[in-house]
Amino acid sequence: MIICSHITKINFTVFERGRFIMTTAMYDFLAPVTGKCVPIDALHSDLLGDKVLGEGVSILATEDTVVAPCDCIISRVSESNRSVTFLDTAHNLEVLLEVSTESAQVAFDLQVHVGEAVKAGTPLFSCNVTEIRAHGGRVDVACIVTNLPTEDVRVSCGDVVRGETRILSYECAC
Numbered sequence: 001m002i003i004c005s006h007i008t009k010i011n012f013t014v015f016e017r018g019r020f021i022m023t024t025a026m027y028d029f030l031a032p033v034t035g036k037c038v039p040i041d042a043l044h045s046d047l048l049g050d051k052v053l054g055e056g057v058s059i060l061a062t063e064d065t066v067v068a069p070c071d072c073i074i075s076r077v078s079e080s081n082r083s084v085t086f087l088d089t090a091h092n093l094e095v096l097l098e099v100s101t102e103s104a105q106v107a108f109d110l111q112v113h114v115g116e117a118v119k120a121g122t123p124l125f126s127c128n129v130t131e132i133r134a135h136g137g138r139v140d141v142a143c144i145v146t147n148l149p150t151e152d153v154r155v156s157c158g159d160v161v162r163g164e165t166r167i168l169s170y171e172c173a174c
Contacts, residue, residue, distance in 0.1 A: 029168040031160040032069040032097060032124075033141050036060040037167050038157055040142060043100075048142050053096060055153035056144030057167050059160060065126040066097060066141055067162060068118045081110035084124050085146070094147040099125065102137040121163065143167060 031037065040056040041049040048056070068086065075094070076085040083098035099108065111123045118124075129139045145153050145168060154169045 026169055026171045027091060028166040029095075029143070029145070030069055031059060031162050031165045031167050032143060033059055033061045033063060033066045034162045035062045035141070035160060036158070037160045037165070039155055040144065043140055048098070048144065054144045054146040054148065055155065055168070056096075056142055057155050057157070059141045059143065059167070061099075061129050061139040061141050063162070064129050065123045066099060068112075068120055068122045068124055069095075069163070070120050072118060074112045074114055074116045074118065074124075077110060077112065077114055081108040081125060084110075084112065086118075092147075093145060096142070096144045096146055097124065098142045098144075099127065100140045100142065101127070101132055106132060145170070 037057050037059050040051065040058055043049070043058045043060075047053055048058075070088050071090065072086040072088050072095075074084060075087050077083070078098075082100070083096060085094060085096045087094055106127050108125050108127050110125045112118060112125075127139060132139055148170060152170050156166050156168070159165075160167055
């Protein structure tokens with residue numbers, strides 16, 4: 001099962017008498033597509049790169065399909081079918097996934113609609129990455145957490161595998 005945010009570490013703070021008072025948990029976001037992960041500002045100089053929408057990463061995709069990285073509800077879909085915003089209701093997080101290419105003529109196959117509840121691993125959209133790369137282009141998938149302060153989100157870089165590699169993480173009180 002592919003999971004967007006899962007707990008990797010739990011810290012407990014306890015009173016002297018053994019009473020539980022607070023827990024913090026580290027949530028990890030796993031890659032929605034396989035490829036090379038870089039900081040969002042390495043590829044973007046617009047709203048995404050300026051982190052106006054939130055902290056995130058870009059993944060230079062090596063496969064055609066971007067999947068839902070967790071059980072979520074689709075809250076927005078762009079008219080161009082290149083971006084999807086979803087809510088991870090289990091953790092009260094809003095995440096934007098946006099696919100960019102160097103060509104406006106690329107056809108995207110959107111496979112979800114607004115209001116739809118989807119399970120982890122459900123295809124969201126796809127395009128022919130092999131064909132785009134054969135013509136010297138690239139497919140870049142931005143993954144941005146839009147409802148957390150940027151300083152609370154940690155990013156990871158390097159080669160990533162869909163559903164296996166951590167790309168973003170944050171710690172919160174539970």
